[in-house]
Amino acid sequence: MPVNAARRALAQETAYAVEVSDLRKTYRTRKGRFQAVGGLDLKVPVGGVHGFLGPNGSGKTTTIRMMLGLITADSGAIRIFDAEIPGALPQVIGRVGAIVEQPKFFPAFSGRRNLELLATGIGAPARRVGEVLDEVGLTGRDRDRFRTYSLGMKQRLAIAATLLKDPDLLIFDEPTNGLDPAGIHEIRATMRGLADRGKTVLVSSHILNEVQQVADTVSIIGRGRLLAEGEVGEILAGARVGGPSVRVLVADPARAAAVLAPAGFTAHPLPEGRLEVRRADDQPGFDPAQITWLLAQQGLYVAELVPVRADLESVFLDLTAEEHLGASRTAPPPPLPPAPGPARAAREELR
Numbered sequence: 072m073p074v075n076a077a078r079r080a081l082a083q084e085t086a087y088a089v090e091v092s093d094l095r096k097t098y099r100t101r102k103g104r105f106q107a108v109g110g111l112d113l114k115v116p117v118g119g120v121h122g123f124l125g126p127n128g129s130g131k132t133t134t135i136r137m138m139l140g141l142i143t144a145d146s147g148a149i150r151i152f153d154a155e156i157p158g159a160l161p162q163v164i165g166r167v168g169a170i171v172e173q174p175k176f177f178p179a180f181s182g183r184r185n186l187e188l189l190a191t192g193i194g195a196p197a198r199r200v201g202e203v204l205d206e207v208g209l210t211g212r213d214r215d216r217f218r219t220y221s222l223g224m225k226q227r228l229a230i231a232a233t234l235l236k237d238p239d240l241l242i243f244d245e246p247t248n249g250l251d252p253a254g255i256h257e258i259r260a261t262m263r264g265l266a267d268r269g270k271t272v273l274v275s276s277h278i279l280n281e282v283q284q285v286a287d288t289v290s291i292i293g294r295g296r297l298l299a300e301g302e303v304g305e306i307l308a309g310a311r312v313g314g315p316s317v318r319v320l321v322a323d324p325a326r327a328a329a330v331l332a333p334a335g336f337t338a339h340p341l342p343e344g345r346l347e348v349r350r351a352d353d354q355p356g357f358d359p360a361q362i363t364w365l366l367a368q369q370g371l372y373v374a375e376l377v378p379v380r381a382d383l384e385s386v387f388l389d390l391t392a393e394e395h396l397g398a399s400r401t402a403p404p405p406p407l408p409p410a411p412g413p414a415r416a417a418r419e420e421l422r
């Protein structure tokens with residue numbers, strides 16, 4: 072069997088493109104030791120888009136760097152298409168394309184010219200340049216200078232570069248960072264297209280909107296450990312729904328929680344001083360007006376009250392609330408309440 076056919080057959084037999092178990096990494100800094108990844112387990116199925124979610128600093132980039140052999144793990148195991156990393160990385164690296172940092176392109180050269188140079192450098196066939204430009208939807212703008220591209224187009228060119236060697240697994244670390252909603256949409260569509268053509272896309276993100284709409288499966292991590300994993304639908308179905316709830320913003324969340332408790336409400340802390348408020352298990356009825364009334368009676372005025380839908384954002388906030396609370400002690404004052412409608416994408420970027 073030709074090598075490529077054998078590799079593809081192996082991919083079909085392998086249930087997971089990436090398997091990580093009990094992975095650990097501690098950085099040594101001047102201030103001491105810092106555990107960035109603390110016993111992480113991760114399974115990325117072959118085919119489809121897998122969202123690798125976690126707040127800033129939860130260890131996503133560190134994990135990806137270990138997967139790519141850029142840094143070494145302290146302990147644990149990583150397998151990519153059944154090959155042990157880093158030992159067997161040379162056997163599979165040809166099947167992996169990754170964007171971990173913004174690749175450098177020549178600003179004065181066209182997108183096509185940049186890719187031609189790269190293809191020559193890595194020994195990819197010249198015909199791949201046209202194919203990958205097509206795959207990321209840049210045909211038509213490929214002869215324009217790189218510096219005239221929008222950020223979304225620049226990022227799509229970066230994705231095109233990873234596709235030159237026709238990898239089976241694409242690893243994108245926060246690919247929509249810094250992009251506007253239109254750019255985010257372009258990257259999302261590009262990732263979906265790749266998965267629909269049989270690739271496995273592993274995308275790290277702290278932007279829920281990006282992932283909920285495009286991912287087939289997700290892993291949610293916090294402080295370098297797995298908190299939840301599964302199909303997006305499964306995760307939502309298993310969410311701690313517990314009846315209707317609202318997200319409330321008040322100046323003193325701790326006092327608000329104390330005011331609401333005797334009236335039969337439970338208040339769960341969220342980032343940036345918000346509370347998720349619902350009826351306690353044994354209490355009937357749910358009237359958000361009662362919440363505003365109870366709080367106002369005590370001089371606590373509600374700046375924001377938003378009904379909570381069971382979406383990935385709420386699961387994520389719930390699972391990672393502790394980390395955000397820790398972070399929020401030194402964080403700047405909360406931003407203005409989110410605007411409705413199209414601005415939703417922006418507010419889903421968790422700070």
Ligand SMILES: Nc1ncnc2c1ncn2[C@@H]1O[C@H](COP(=O)(O)OP(=O)(O)OP(=O)(O)O)[C@@H](O)[C@H]1O
Pocket residue numbers: 098099100105106107125126127128129130131132133134245277
């Ligand atoms: N080289 C390093 N030396 C010391 N600490 C580091 C190093 N790289 C990362 N860290 C720390 O390890 C933790 C995890 O960082 P990492 O970049 O893996 O997280 P992340 O989930 O990718 O976050 P982000 O979304 O902000 O990139 C952070 O607290 C970070 O400051």
